[in-house]
Amino acid sequence: MSGGDTRYLMTIDDGSKNGRRSLSPVWWIGAAVVCLLLLLLTVILVAHNTSAINQWETKYETLIYNLTKDRTDNQPDIQKSRSSSLTQERDVLRNESEALKAERTTLKNERDQLQIQLSNLTEYKNALKEERDALRNERGALTAERGALKDERDSLKRLTLNLTKDRDTLRNEQDALRDERDQLMVQSSNLTKEMEALQRQYKLVVASRDRLQAEVNRLNLNQTVKICIQGWSLHNNKCYYYSREGQSETWEKSRQDCQERGGELAMPKTKDELKFVSRGNSYTWIGLSDRVHEGMWEWVDGTELEGEDMWKEGEPNNAGGEDCAEVSRDEVKLNDAPCKRKFSWACEA
Numbered sequence: 086m087s088g089g090d091t092r093y094l095m096t097i098d099d100g101s102k103n104g105r106r107s108l109s110p111v112w113w114i115g116a117a118v119v120c121l122l123l124l125l126l127t128v129i130l131v132a133h134n135t136s137a138i139n140q141w142e143t144k145y146e147t148l149i150y151n152l153t154k155d156r157t158d159n160q161p162d163i164q165k166s167r168s169s170s171l172t173q174e175r176d177v178l179r180n181e182s183e184a185l186k187a188e189r190t191t192l193k194n195e196r197d198q199l200q201i202q203l204s205n206l207t208e209y210k211n212a213l214k215e216e217r218d219a220l221r222n223e224r225g226a227l228t229a230e231r232g233a234l235k236d237e238r239d240s241l242k243r244l245t246l247n248l249t250k251d252r253d254t255l256r257n258e259q260d261a262l263r264d265e266r267d268q269l270m271v272q273s274s275n276l277t278k279e280m281e282a283l284q285r286q287y288k289l290v291v292a293s294r295d296r297l298q299a300e301v302n303r304l305n306l307n308q309t310v311k312i313c314i315q316g317w318s319l320h321n322n323k324c325y326y327y328s329r330e331g332q333s334e335t336w337e338k339s340r341q342d343c344q345e346r347g348g349e350l351a352m353p354k355t356k357d358e359l360k361f362v363s364r365g366n367s368y369t370w371i372g373l374s375d376r377v378h379e380g381m382w383e384w385v386d387g388t389e390l391e392g393e394d395m396w397k398e399g400e401p402n403n404a405g406g407e408d409c410a411e412v413s414r415d416e417v418k419l420n421d422a423p424c425k426r427k428f429s430w431a432c433e434a
Contacts, residue, residue, distance in 0.1 A: 327365030339430030348434030366429035
């Protein structure tokens with residue numbers, strides 16, 4: 086291989102080094118294979134030329150030997166006649182031998198350079214292989230990541246769709262609640278107006294009742310026999326009112342009703358009055374409690390209960406916060422009970 090071929094290969098090698106990053110790995114692998122083939126061909130040529138030079142040297146030595154032998158064996162005339170031509174041939178052969186040696190040296194140098202280039206290309210090929218493997222691994226990782234991202238994207242799409250449906254449902258519910266709120270506000274406004282009208286009517290009725298009660302009281306002062314308004318019963322110069330059959334309230338609300346009627350919860354301080362009060366309902370609240378002082382039973386007018394014979398046997402026992410008194414129609418005896426329990430009630434005035 087000539088020096089121009091060597092320079093061409095070196096130019097290829099230098100160009101490959103300068104443009105390594107701009108070309109694809111596949112192209113570089115192909116270029117490396119081509120260079121390896123060229124190097125192999127060059128080595129074969131160098132080996133062939135070296136073998137030819139060795140053959141020329143052998144032929145030259147044989148020729149010299151034959152010439153020398155012929156010169157000693159043949160006649161001096163022949164030697165003289167051929168001496169000149171052999172000398173010329175020898176010189177030619179020496180020149181050719183020197184040329185072949187020089188060419189051999191050149192070829193050896195080129196071979197060494199090509200071997201160095203081969204080694205460099207081999208290293209570069211290995212580097213390209215490693216880079217290729219790394220790129221393949223990276224491609225596999227990117228492919229897996231792409232698949233994971235696609236799955237996540239699909240999941241987010243489904244979640245977005247569900248959230249959109251939930252949002253639409255909530256909006257519909259919100260609209261329905263707003264409509265219901267508006268209706269309730271209208272109903273509340275109507276009920277407020279109705280309540281105000283009832284309160285005005287109630288005040289008128291209470292005022293009328295108070296006037297009637299005042300008139301009854303005035304008439305009672307002028308007469309020895311007390312007169313009760315309609316719905317009240319007279320006993321021992323007292324007027325009594327019984328709640329309707331089946332109507333029941335707590336002790337506090339029962340007392341409030343009596344006060345609104347112009348009276349107070351009944352205070353049967355005698356057995357006769359207790360018997361009269363108990364006949365109205367099965368169980369009847371009366372105006373007796375120990376809510377102010379536990380164990381000290383007082384009437385609603387502030388006086389204390391006198392005597393213990395009006396209680397049922399074993400009462401009062403305050404079992405479970407029993408601070409208010411009621412009377413039963415069957416036993417006609419007092420019994421303590423929780424004030425929040427609902428019974429019928431009796432009023433007196």
